Each structure stands twice: as C-alpha cells, then as structure tokens.
Amino acid sequence: MAEYDLVIRGARVATASDVFAADIGITDGKIEALGRSLGSGAEEVDATGLLVTPGGVDSHCHVEQISSTGIWTADDWFTATRSAACGGTTTIMPFACQHKGQSLRKVVQEYHELAGPKAAVDYAFHLIVSDPTAQVLGQELPALIKDGYTSFKIYLTYDALKLSDREFLDVLAVARRDGAMVMVHAENNDMIMWMAERLIAAGLTAPKYHATARPMLVEREATHRTIALAELVDVPVLIVHVSGKEAIEQIRWAQSKGLKVYGETCPQYLFLTEADLDKPGREGAKHMCSPPPRDEANQEIVWDALVEGIFEVFSSDHAPYRYDDPEGKLKAGPGAHFKQIANGVPGIEVRMPLLFSEGVLKNRISLSEFVALTATNAAKLYGLYPRKGTIAVGSDADLVIWDANKQVTITQSIMHDAMDYTPYEGRKVTGWPVMTLLRGKFVWRDGEFTGEAGGGMFHECDTPPALAAPPRLPTAFDPVAGKLVE
Numbered sequence: 166m167a168e169y170d171l172v173i174r175g176a177r178v179a180t181a182s183d184v185f186a187a188d189i190g191i192t193d194g195k196i197e198a199l200g201r202s203l204g205s206g207a208e209e210v211d212a213t214g215l216l217v218t219p220g221g222v223d224s225h226c227h228v229e230q231i232s233s234t235g236i237w238t239a240d241d242w243f244t245a246t247r248s249a250a251c252g253g254t255t256t257i258m259p260f261a262c263q264h265k266g267q268s269l270r271k272v273v274q275e276y277h278e279l280a281g282p283k284a285a286v287d288y289a290f291h292l293i294v295s296d297p298t299a300q301v302l303g304q305e306l307p308a309l310i311k312d313g314y315t316s317f318k319i320y321l322t323y324d325a326l327k328l329s330d331r332e333f334l335d336v337l338a339v340a341r342r343d344g345a346m347v348m349v350h351a352e353n354n355d356m357i358m359w360m361a362e363r364l365i366a367a368g369l370t371a372p373k374y375h376a377t378a379r380p381m382l383v384e385r386e387a388t389h390r391t392i393a394l395a396e397l398v399d400v401p402v403l404i405v406h407v408s409g410k411e412a413i414e415q416i417r418w419a420q421s422k423g424l425k426v427y428g429e430t431c432p433q434y435l436f437l438t439e440a441d442l443d444k445p446g447r448e449g450a451k452h453m454c455s456p457p458p459r460d461e462a463n464q465e466i467v468w469d470a471l472v473e474g475i476f477e478v479f480s481s482d483h484a485p486y487r488y489d490d491p492e493g494k495l496k497a498g499p500g501a502h503f504k505q506i507a508n509g510v511p512g513i514e515v516r517m518p519l520l521f522s523e524g525v526l527k528n529r530i531s532l533s534e535f536v537a538l539t540a541t542n543a544a545k546l547y548g549l550y551p552r553k554g555t556i557a558v559g560s561d562a563d564l565v566i567w568d569a570n571k572q573v574t575i576t577q578s579i580m581h582d583a584m585d586y587t588p589y590e591g592r593k594v595t596g597w598p599v600m601t602l603l604r605g606k607f608v609w610r611d612g613e614f615t616g617e618a619g620g621g622m623f624h625e626c627d628t629p630p631a632l633a634a635p636p637r638l639p640t641a642f643d644p645v646a647g648k649l650v651e
C-alpha cells in the first residue's frame with residue numbers, strides 16, 4: 166500500500182526562508198513529509214528540473230463587488246478563482262463590502278452565499294467598513310472578529326465609502342481592542358473631488374485626467390494622516406495599493422520610528438505607467454485604477470522599495486471591469502468622463518508570473534523574497550499562517566509547480582477570468598506555473614483548469630500576530646482602555 170496519497174519527487178522547493186531539494190509527501194490534503202527518497206505515493210509527480218513554491222495568497226482582490234460608479238466586477242466567484250488557480254494562487258482574500266445603512270453581518274452572509282457554491286480555491290474575507298455605527302462598532306465588529314474576520318479595509322476617499330478621521334479612529338480603536346488588522350485606502354477625498362470638478366468644468370474629461378486629479382501628494386497626505394491616527398490609537402495598519410515615491414517615503418519614515426505600519430503594492434505600479442491612461446479615445450480607461458500608475462522613474466522607486474523590504478505584501482488588487490461591454494467601464498457612454506469610469510484593473514492570474522519573471526529572474530529579489538511577498542507574509546499578516554503560505558509538515562498542501570524557463574506572452578486569450586482585456590497584453594515573461602495544487606488536489610495541470618466550482622473552502626483568520634506588539638502609546642492616556650497608564 167502506498168505511504169502517501171501523492172508524492173512530488175525531486176523538486177527544488179522554495180519557502181520564505183530556504184531553497185532546498187526535497188520530495189513532498191501529501192496525505193489528506195496536508196503536507197505529511199519533506200525529505201529525500203520518500204516512500205511511495207498512490208500518485209507520483211516527477212518534478213525534476215521544476216520549482217515548487219507555496220500556493221499564492223492574494224490578500225487583495227474584489228469579487229462580485231459593485232464599484233462606486235455602480236458597475237459590477239466582471240468576475241464571479243468561479244471565474245475569479247479559476248483565474249487565480251491558473252496563475253498559482255490558492256487562497257484569495259476578497260472583501261465583504263458594507264454600504265451605508267447595511268448590517269455587516271448580513272453583508273458577510275450574502276458574500277458567503279455567493280462564494281460557497283462557486284469558489285474553486287480557498288478564501289477568507291476582509292470586511293469593508295463604510296458605516297461604523299454604534300451597533301457596528303459595539304456589537305457586529307467584535308462578534309465578526311471572534312468568528313474569524315480579523316481584518317477590515319477602510320476608505321479615505323469615495324463619497325459612498327469614506328470615513329471621517331473621527332470614524333477612522335473609532336474603527337482603529339475596535340481593531341486594537343478586539344484584535345484586527347486595518348487596511349487603508351489612503352487618498353485625500355476633498356483634494357481629489359476639488360481637482361476633478363475643476364478638470365471636468367474645463368472640459369478635461371479623458372481617462373488621463375484621472376491621474377491629474379490624483380497626484381502623488383494626495384496619497385502622501387492620506388498616508389501620513391493614517392500613520393498619525395494609528396500612532397495615536399497605538400495599533401498596526403497596512404496601507405494598501407501604494408503607488409510610489411511619496412507614500413513610500415511616509416511608510417519608510419514610520420517604519421524607521423518602529424511603528425507597525427505595513428505596505429502593500431501591486432503589479433500595476435511596477436508594470437503600468439500614467440502614459441497608459443493616455444491611449445487613443447477612451448482606451449486609457451483600461452488602465453484606470455486608484456491610485457493611478459505613475460511614471461517610469463517611479464516604477465524603479467517601487468522596485469527599490471520592494472528590495473528594501475518596505476512592502477510586506479504584493480497583491481493583485483484584481484478589480485476587473487470589462488471594457489467593450491455595456492455593463493463595463495464605459496457604461497455611462499462612449500464619452501464617459503473619468504469620474505464615471507470604474508477604477509480597477511485585473512491581475513489575479515498574472516500577479517505571480519509577473520513578479521517571478523521581472524523580480525526573481527532579473528535578480529531584483531531572491532526566490533525566498535518572492536515567496537514571502539506573494540504568499541507567506543500575507544498568510545502571517547492576516548492570521549492564516551502556517552495553514553497557508555508555506556511548505557511545511559502539517560500545512561495545507563497548496564503548491565505551485567513552476568517551469569522557470571517557460572516563455573509566455575501574456576494575452577487575454579490565455580487568461581481564465583471573465584475579462585475582455587488584460588492591461589499587460591503582449592508582455593513577455595519567463596516562468597509560469599505548470600501545476601497548481603489546492604490541499605493536495607490539482608486545480609491547474611499542463612494547461613488545463615482541473616478544479617471545480619465549490620472546491621474552495623472558507624478559512625477563519627486568527628488574530629493577526631502584529632496585534633501582539635508591546636504597547637507604545639504616544640500619550641499618558643490610553644484612549645482605548647479609557648484610563649491613564651502608569
């Protein structure tokens with residue numbers, strides 16, 4: 166009788182700390198053994214010459230969510246997770262998004278109803294808190310945190326979602342008291358709206374003016390404010406989708422002071438520029454996201470920050486809105502002005518291959534840094550580690566088997582999402598996942614999606630470990646405990 170359900174033989178295995186040669190023995194969806202010359206498997210895969218990394222954890226993506234311009238993401242839970250699997254991602258962390266007046270608990274239930282029957286990879290949820298009423302702060306959030314929803318995103322822009330600084334402080338206080346990570350969309354809403362109104366009044370409505378309305382200083386100001394508010398409450402925060410130099414400088418400064426401020430960046434800030442928003446007609450809409458991509462010099466600054474370790478996670482911020490579709494980016498009509506166009510780009514399938522090709526193979530980052538940025542750090546940050554994000558005995562057997570030499574030209578026809586374009590059309594990369602395993606089962610193998618709708622599993626998240634940091638209150642008064650500290 167075979168010793169394991171599956172043995173992957175002779176692989177080069179990379180984790181966030183080491184790269185080593187080993188066989189991987191898998192039983193009941195878990196990694197049972199790592200070693201040389203393991204016993205037999207009911208199934209065996211010869212991975213000689215191939216590389217194995219942990220299944221990706223994409224901790225920022227939007228699935229079956231409506232944009233602030235009233236447009237639904239093109240992907241449902243099946244197409245988004247199929248696309249994730251084919252690009253090496255085995256766990257996604259989308260958002261359960263509360264709109265004003267809604268009960269968060271009910272919103273979470275609704276997202277579960279959508280996800281359960283369709284997800285083909287594993288998932289956990291972040292909450293988007295847009296209406297922090299006394300009921301939400303005092304009852305719903307604490308109860309949801311206990312139930313494994315231990316991270317929330319808050320917005321400082323978008324009229325429908327944004328919180329005031331005071332509301333933001335209230336949410337930060339709950340995060341510290343009950344143990345949750347707060348993710349922040351850091352852009353100054355009034356600056357953006359003021360600029361946008363003036364641009365539109367001047368007839369400057371094309372997609373490229375989206376970037377003019379949101380210069381880097383808009384992001385710098387909100388990043389600085391986020392850091393200060395989190396410092397006052399003494400709680401960790403993560404700044405999502407950091408686009409470039411000025412926000413990076415703020416995060417570097419906070420980290421140098423020892424504050425628990427984390428950063429996330431995304432493929433669009435390494436591989437797109439503001440020039441992409443200036444394509445003929447309304448084509449630039451395909452590249453519109455917030456914050457917008459900046460210039461080429463800035464791409465290098467983001468690379469440098471990745472190398473320096475400023476960023477904890479590299480996420481896709483997959484926010485897929487179709488282009489040539491009456492329900493897509495130009496729903497408001499072919500002459501839609503930039504404020505009417507949904508912000509977001511797809512990227513769930515290309516996130517890992519892009520960083521592997523341009524980061525690892527171009528010697529900007531090591532293989533272990535790649536694993537940390539695409540899987541391990543997100544699992545740690547959001548309380549999924551070591552179930553997810555690593556290759557270790559006892560962990561879920563979520564694995565990506567790479568052909569590090571495979572040359573691929575990215576084009577929409579090879580994607581597995583529901584989009585009608587990729588912003589990375591025509592880009593050539595080296596290295597691509599040839600197999601992806603979710604809890605020991607193949608979900609992507611030799612060019613075929615082999616997973617199934619409903620094959621993904623929901624995971625509750627533990628308390629994020631960053632919340633265990635010793636206190637560093639900036640004043641003698643602890644505003645969360647409501648008392649002076651000795």
Ligand code: DUC
Binds near residue numbers: 227405455456508
């Ligand atoms: N923020 C996101 O996180 N995703 C898409 C659009 C946005 O503004």
Ligand code: ZN
Binds near residue numbers: 350405406455
């Ligand atoms: Zn955002």
Ligand code: ZN
Binds near residue numbers: 225226227482483484
């Ligand atoms: Zn997003």
